[in-house]
Structure formats: structure tokens, C-alpha cells
Amino acid sequence: MKTFRAWDFEQSWLLPPSVLDFVPAEHPAHFIRELVRESLDLGEIYAGYTEERGYPPYHPAMMTALILYAYSQGVFSSRKIARACVQRVDFMAVTGLQKPNFRTVIKFRARHLAALSGLFIQVLTLCRKAGLAKLGHVAIDGTKIEANASKHKAMSYGRMKLVEKELEGVVRGWFENAEEQDQREDEAYGEEHTGDEMPDWVANKQKRLQKIREAKAALEAEAKQEAKERDEIKARGRKPKHSADGTPGDKSQRNFTDPDSKILKSADGYVQGYNGQLAVDAEHQIIVAHDLTNRQNDVEMLHPMLAQVKRNTGRQAKEVSADAGYCSEGNLRKLNRRHVRGYIAIGRHRHGDTSPRGRLGQTPGTATYEMRLRISKAGFRSRYRLRKSVVEPVIGQIKAALGFTRFLLRGLEKVRHEWGLVCMASNLRKLAAAS
DSSP states (O other), rough: OOOOOOTTTTTSSSSSGGGGGGSSSTTTTHHHHHHHHOOOOHHHHTTTOOOOSSSSOOHHHHHHHHHHHHTTTTTHHHHHHHHHHHHOOOHHHHTTTTOOHHHHHHHHHTHHHHHHHHHHHHHHHHHHHHOOOOOOOEEEEEEEEOOOOOOEEEEEEEHHHHHHHHHHHHHHHHHHHOOOOOOHHHHOOOOTOSSOOHHHHHHHHHEEEEEEEHHHHHOOOOOOOHHHHHHHHHHHTTOOOTTTTTTTTTEEEEESSOOTTTEHHHTTTEEEEEEEEEEEETTEEEEEEEEESOOOOOOOGEEEEEEEHHHSSSSOOOOEEGGGOOOOOOHHHHHHHHTOOOEEESSBBBTEEEEEEESTOOOOOOOOOOHHHHHHHHHGGGGHHHHHHHHHHHHIIIIIIIIOOOOSOOOOHHHHHHHHHHHHHHHHHHHHHHO
């Protein structure tokens, strides 16, 4: 009869095991833990702890390492992070067997969100020191990511006007009848209640009316601001959303759950979300800059992204490639002034065709005309084609490998920091693999 290895789960350890032995020495859990302990400056996080009283909190470096490692493994939910600290040995190797609960993770991330996102530049610096980013060629692209809000919780301005009048009439009717009903309600409720309490269904409609009024006021303020900037918006190639007199268009929408998010068109249809921007170095697909906007078009993001590349790394990229969403005469002229050689598509390309479609760039002497010639002449050897092998795979890795397809936080500023954490997690994976 075949002999098997013993399976004795009640056997005790002669010597207690070390957390260093839980996973192999080359495991990224060890790498990220030691990176946080030895290489990252957590001064901004430590500065938040000045009170000596009370029970000692978890060590900020341990919590930072836990969040960075979790994000690098595609674990974003605070409950899943807390569960992993109990169930997964790689997480135990990071925390040293400590088990913070999910509320501790939520509070730490919320308290230090900006500081955690700010570690991106330190990680990027380590990537550059490791030779993973050379800034020879940088590709820029945007991707639509769902907000933590349903698009069905949005309402158009036209619908707001109708529902507001409807609800006003309903609520007014309730209060007109309230005085007549006071006596009957006092008798019905008895001594414990005054009879003045509004039922839940009344309060809910009043709360909904208040939310509609707030959203309506916000759209009106946005329309007035756009009316002031109308000429500048047209010059940038954007179509104004509201009417020229500062009145919101009836189709203008605002979401009640996350007002900063917008309805955006993506490859998979329309989503309630944000537009995440990436600038990726061609050497090893390291993200050298990131940003986030709630606008559909990318055209306004080209130069802010290039400025951030220089701010993050101390130098400007030699070449940049981007798709047609970033193309405008003004953008291309600015590239020339920055002394950056651009490869920006001026129209969509048919599969297997090197000539862009569209009328843009047909006028000799313009920057778009020169760009059309630059891309068309090089054909299949054009540096523009690097974009598909540089930035698009990184977007795929974030959405497929990490599984990040929906933000957890709400509000443009918080979501921007969350996007920074995700981009840093992508770089940490590359840095760990190269070490």
C-alpha cells in the first residue's frame, strides 16, 4: 500500500514560526514591507500623531505597508483587506500577524489619503533609480472608470424643474391639511406623541425636494460660470453644455450620490464616472504622471500631464504620443514651444492604414498639417504606434490584473487621490518584479 505524508493538523510547533517564513524570500510582500520601512519618507503621516494619551494605535508604517501591498494585489475594499489579514499568510507577513479591523483601515486611509497618494513621487523616484524610466518616450491616454454612484441616480435639469413643481404641490397640500388634522392626531397618538411628527414618507419627499433644489442650484451656478468662460471654451474646441444666457440646458445632468461624477461615453457604453489620465514611460511601462477629471474630452489634459511629468521627475520627456482626443492646433504649437517631439493622431486610423481619417490637418502651414505629414510619412514605423504598446497595456493591467474598474470613494478630490494610489500600486508591481 502506498505511504503518504502525515496530515496532523493538531501537531504543535516545537519553535514558534517567524512571519518571514510564511512566504518565500522573493515574495513581493517582503519587498513592499521593507520598502516602506527603509526607503519611504512617512514624515507627513507621522506628523498627524502628536497625542500621547489613549491606547497606542497601530504603527503608521505597518498600516501604510498594508494598504500599499493590498492595492498592489488588487484588494481595495477595507473589509477585504481586514479579512486578508486573518486569512492570507502574505498579508500576515506584512502586518506581523496584527489584525486591524476594517474600520481601522477605513479611518487610516481617510485620514492620510492625500499623504498616501503623495508617496507616488517617492516610488517613481525609486523606479527611476532602478533604471525603469528613462523619459525618452512617454505615451499619454485616458480611461473612463465608474464612480461609486449609479447613473440612474442622476436627473436632468429639465426633469428637475418638473419634479420640483410636482413635489412642491404635494408638500404644500400636506401642510394645508395639517391644521385640520391636529386635533384628531392628538387624540389618536395619546400623551406620548404630540401629533406633529411627520411620517417617514413625508420626510423622505421633503428630503428629496431639498436634494433636487440643491442639485438644480448647482447646475445653475455651473451654467453661469460657463457663460462667463464661453469664448474661452469655444476656443479650446469644446461645445458649451449650457445656453449662452447662463441657463442650464434641459439635458444637463447632476448625480445625487456623487455630484462630481459625470455621465461619460466609454468603449462599453455610457458610465457614471471619471476620466483617469496616465502618462507612461516607454522603457518599462512605469507611470510617470497621473491625473483625473470628470470631463469627457482629453484635449485639455495634454499639457497639464506633461507639466506633471516634469514636476515629478525634474525633466521633460523627449517624445510624447497620444491619440486623436488630445489633438488641437493649440496643443501641437505648445509642444513645439516645449521642445517636445510629438506624435499625436489628428484623426482615427483604419486598421492596417497609416493615413488618418478626417479633415483636420489639411491646411499647409499649420501644426496639425505638419503632424499629419510626420505620422503618415513614417507609416508603420511611426513612433505614434508606440502608444499602443506603452500606455494601453498599463490601462489593461490596472483594470484586468488589478481588477480596478470602480472607485470606492466619492468626490473629485478624494477620487483623484484614490487614482494616485492605484497608479502607485501599478508601479510597485513593476519595481518588485525588477528587484
